[in-house]
Amino acid sequence: MKQRLVVVGAGMASGRMLEHVFEAAPDAFDVTLFNAEPRGNYNRLMLSPVLSGEKTYEDIVTHDGDWYAAHGVDCRFGEPVVRIDRANRVVYSNAGGVPYDRLVIATGSAPFILPVPGKDLPGVVTYRDLEDTEAMIAAGLAGRDAVVIGGGLLGLEAAAGMAARGAKVTVIHLMGHLMERQLDPAAGYLLQKDLERRGIRVHCKGATKAILGKGRVEAVLLEDGMVYPADIVCMAVGIRPEVRLANDAHLEVNRGVVVDDAMRTSDPAILALGECVEHDGQLFGLVAPLYDQAKVAARTLLGEEAAFRPVQTATKLKVTGCDLFSAGDFADGEGREDILFRDPGRGIYKRLVLQDNRILGVVMYGDTGDGAWFASLMKDGTDISPMRDTLIFGPAYQGGTAPDPLAAVAALPPEAEICGCNGVCKGRIVDAVLGGAVTLDAVRAETKASSSCGTCTGLVEQVMAATLGESFVKPAAQAMCKCTGMSHEDVRRLIHSMGLKSIPAVMQELGWKTVGGCHSCRPALNYYLISEWPLEYQDDRQSRLVNERNHANIQKDGTYSVVPRMWGGVTTPAELRAIADAAEKYAVPMVKVTGGQRIDLLGVRKEDLPAMWADLNAAGLVSGHAYSKGLRTVKTCVGSEFCRFGTQDSTGLGIRLEKLLWGSWTPHKVKLGVSGCPRNCAEATCKDVGVVCVDSGFQIGVAGAAGMELKETQLLATTPSADEAVEIITAFIQLYRESARYLDRPYKWVAKVGLDWVKSQVVEDPVMRRALCERFEISQSVYRRDPWAEHAAPTERAKWGPLADLTLEAAE
Ligand SMILES: Cc1cc2nc3c(=O)[nH]c(=O)nc-3n(C[C@H](O)[C@H](O)[C@H](O)COP(=O)(O)OP(=O)(O)OC[C@H]3O[C@@H](n4cnc5c(N)ncnc54)[C@H](O)[C@@H]3O)c2cc1C
């Protein structure tokens, strides 16, 4: 007699399993197939082409009514199973029970819904099945605003599909770059660029706070206050194995329904397969392993031996024009090495992660033709040492000799264009070199090659080298670090001229030689981007030096010092009380007045920092930025308010300057001083900016120092008006922010650019001065905020605690 086989879920995994079963033993089972969706099996992967309008539902059906009828399957579509009675071997839908001898659970996954206010508003959809796809299409996408929450594979397919139907799409992604599970930041950046090129806006590091709307979705609000209008919101933030039935039936369930190698659950009469299962601790979200599971499940049902062995699967995104490939593991790790290839001009990025001369991971963008070959080397664990030098160039290059980079340039015809910006061809450069221009600067002056955006500089040098032979001496450019041959100045210039707005963008477009930069270029790039694009760039905390990352100064014993801001050095009894309370509460070993007239609480444990900040915040105190490459203090004397000699209100001016300038990130720390008369009790003449009040007004000195080097300030300007003094000082700080090299104090920068040039910008040219002040104000609209407050929130505090509490173990 035929066995009764009941299958729950008519999805991609069970469809493939039934094919194998009917092929091997057409008469072995009487099959009943339940499906919550009102239809049978279709190719879920192809929902995106349906969404974009490239295909219809009819094109993607894989098992139609005729197929099921031909195999005698009793189809219960639109009839979800609600309960499994294992003791009596019966499954129940709302229409009644069906007995089974063997049961297969293939219920797939359910989309995860962010628990934010507004999640249930009409217009909020997920992306899992045909209904979701039709809901998006029915929203009448052309010209409408659509927001996709989630920049993973599914979210981006939804975004591209809706954009193809004419929607104005914004993708909100929590992480720093798109598809972070499959791509590293460089490839994520290229993907973002491609999407932006097709009109899709991307907001990374965006946490959704609420979905807004009265009766229907109208907008999405982010934690950072950003609001995006939305006629439709698609949530694609992840999936969860659909395990409710298995759970209720008391089968073993972890994150998914636990199965053994033969796809059997903890009840041998019940099998499970597809996205709902967990095998050896692993879940599955792509079809390739599910098809292997289908084969194994079919053989198990037929009483044959079979074992499921998951293999690494590669990821591709089904968005036309976004060519990416990712396979294996590409995280950083000890003993891992990278081979990297970047071609900024063509937007190509290839990265191989190696360990012990074997490929562990592959990430490619732009040119993925060799992806399958790399993946097969990875799968086979091939020792790549014999071809290491040319490995990244793919199979075509294997077996030959390594190409000589100069040979390619030497072979270029004279009319080949070298500098795109200025239309300079190779012949023109060769002529200039033969005519005596033997340095890069001379070639630039003579031909204009490499004098604009600068990306062709390397190529110009190669032409020079090919022309001059051994007598070519490559200028010893003071490269930023080992990750690039470019100087700080070139990098800043190119960030501006090429509109580069993220660290991965800089690294890709300027051909960084390392994957993610190093401890010296990352903080510099982070600063340059903050200063260039204050409204668009999102600060990268991981790229900051340790003190800035922790918003406190780390001391030699690993504790921290906490310095609240005291505007102009002035405080109140209430503030002093709050500081004293905090010092007692957190058992601060030393309380000390600093050289900049602030109170330093020394010896604070890292895990106490957020709570202490919260206490100080509650008393109205904010961070003094005593750790920052930014404005530290404005030291003042008592001035005309109390002193017999004071000519102006130096305390008031100091407070005004500090309230204006605080929080602004600068290339290095900046300290100010304001003295009320030439007696100079605030020691203003050894500060980065010092004001000395005189009878006729204000003398502004700059570029002083009292650290490793001692420097007296140089006179920048004298003005009768306090307002003008403030404007000149603001413009000076902004000019320093915009043009100094990272980690150059103002005195070093002024020595490089010359005080006359600084004067010409901020004193003699009032239009330029105002423009600088305006740009400063724009940047401050984002950065004039207290970093302590952001990190003192209870939800943030866990991040400051120790990674593990080992004290108990030690005690045991
Ligand atoms: C838009 C989209 C694009 C994708 N693109 C790719 C891709 O490019 N590459 C790739 O490898 N993978 C892709 N995937 C993932 C792939 O589709 C899934 O891995 C695969 O469909 C999972 O198969 P499954 O059989 O486990 O589940 P499903 O195909 O989801 O089938 C499960 C079925 O079970 C039904 N069900 C659930 N509960 C019950 C119940 N109680 N009673 C009855 N029926 C129930 C559900 O309604 C559903 O029809 C994509 C997925 C989506 C949504």
Ligand code: SF4
């Ligand atoms: S600098 Fe002049 S005004 Fe200021 S405290 Fe000293 S003497 Fe008084």
